[in-house]
Amino acid sequence: MYANAYDIVASSMRYFFLLLIIYILLRLVQHSFSEFRAVQQIKKKVRSVSPGYLEALLPEEFLGRRFPLGRENTIGRSKRCNISIPLPSLAPTHAFIYEKKGGLYISDYGSRQGVLLNDERIGRHEEFLYTEDKLQFGGFICVLHLSGEEEDDV
C-alpha cells in the first residue's frame, strides 16, 4: 500500500521537477541576454570618450609620455600625423590605429621598418589590439593602454 502511494507520488513529481528545471533554464537565458546587453552599453559609453592612449618607453627622451588616442590615428614622422614622432627610423606615415566594431585595430601603412606587435611583425593585415600590447614603430617603442581595461601595477 505504502509502496503504491509512494510510486504515484514519485511518478507525478517527475513533471514537477522537469517543469521547474525548464523554467530555471529559460529565466537563466533571458537574464544572461539582458545583462550582456547592459554591459555592452556601458563599454560603448566608456570607449566613446577615448579608446585609450600610448605610453612611450623608448627612446629615452620620450619615456613616460602619453599620447591619447582618438577614433582614428595616424602615426609617423610627418607633422600631419595625429601622433607625430620626429624620429628618422619612422616612415612619414608609419601606421594606422583605428576603431572598428568596438575594438581597436592597427595596420601597417607600408613602412620599411614595419610595425612590431609584442615583438612580432604584423605583416599586411590588421591586428586586433589588447591593453598592454607592446608596439614598436622603427625606433619608437610604446605600450598601449585601453580605457575601460586596467592592468596589474597601477
Add this chain to the structure above:
Amino acid sequence: MYKWRRVSAAGLLTLIIVFELSAFSLLAFRNSTLDYSALAFGAILVAMLLFQYISLTAIFRHLDRYLLIIANLLVAMGLIIQYRIEAAIAFRQIIWFGIGMLAMVVCILFMRRPNIFRRLNLLILLGCIGLLFALLLVGSEVYGARNWITIGGQNFQPSEFVKVGTVFVLAHWLTNSRDLRGIWPLLFYVFAVVALLVVERDLGAAVLIAGTALIVFYVATGSKSLTLLGLAAGSAGALASYYIFDHVRVRVAIWKNPWATYSGKGYQIAQGLMAIASGGLWGMGLTRGSPKLIPAYHTDYIFAVICEEFGVIMGVCIIAFYLVFIVRGALVALNAPDRFMMLTAFGCTVLITLQSFIIIAGVIKLIPLTGITLPFVSYGGSSIIASMMLLGILEGVAIQGGETLERALKEMAK
C-alpha cells in the same frame, strides 16, 4: 549598477533550493519509515549553497552570479542522484564539495594577482609532467586505467589537477607569442602530457587536453593553417595509438557494437543505453529506476542514471545548462582586463565544455566511451575540486573585468 541582476539571480537560487528540497523530501519518504538523514542532508546542502552565495556576492560585487548558480544546480543534481543511489557516497561527496568551495575562493583570490602564475609557469609545467610521470611508477590501476594515487587511504586523480595547470601553461605561452617557434615549450608540454596520459590509459583526459590546447591555440593565434596542422597531428597520433595500443582498439570495438560483447566489455555501454531508453522522455521517477546495473553509475555514467530517473528531456536540459555555462564563460573571457586573463578564462571554459561533451557523447554512444567525469555532477573528490578551481578562476577573471570597468566609469565621471 546591477541591482536587478542581483534580484533575479537570487530568485533563481531560490528555485534551485526548492528543487533540491523537494527532491530530498521525496527521497526521505522512499521507505515506510521517514529517513531523517535525507532531510538533514538536504538542509545542510541548502545551508552550504546559501552561505556560499551570500558571502561571495557580499565580498565580490562583480562576481558572475549566473555561473555560480549553474554550478550549484549541477552539484545539487549530482548530490541528489548520489544520495538516491547510496547515502554514503553523497556524504563523502558533500565534504569534497565543501573543500572544493574553499579551493574556489583560493583561486578567486589568486586571480587578483595573476602574474604569480606567469612567474611560476615553469614550475607548473614541469610539475604537471612530473606528476603524470610519477603515476607511471607509483600509480594504482582502477577500472583499467593507471591514473590514481592513494595517499592516506584516499584516492586522488592527479590528471584532474594537471587540467588546471594546463590552463595556465597554455595562457602564459600563448600570451607572448603567436608563432610556432615562440611556443615550443608549450608544444613539448602538450605532447608529453598527452603521450603520458595515453600510456596510462586515461584516454579521456588525453583527448581533453589535446582538444583544449588546439582550441585555445586557434583563439590566441587566429591561424587556421597551424590549427589544422595541429588537428592533423592529433589525428595521426590517435590513429597511431589505435594500432599500437590494445586498449584503444577495445574501446573502438565496443563503441561500434557493444551488444556483441554484452556479457564482457560492452556491458557498460549497453546498460547505459538501456537505462536511458527505459527512462523515456519523462523518466521513471526518482528511485524507480535501477542505476546499480550500470558500471560506474556514480561517476562516468551518472548522466545515464539522470536520464533513466528524470527523463531524456532532463538530460537535454542539463546539456543546455552546460551550453549556457560555455556562453557565459566566453563572455567573461571577452570582458577580461588583459590577454593573459582572457586566455586563462577561455581555457577554463573550453575545458569544462569539452569535458562534458566528451562524456555525454560517450554515454550516448556518439563517440567511443572514455573514463572522465561529468564536471560538478559526477562523484569524485579530485573531479569536483578541479571543477570548482576552474570555476574559481573564471569568477576571478570576471571580478577583475568588472572592477576594471567600474574604475573606468568612475574616471569618466570625474
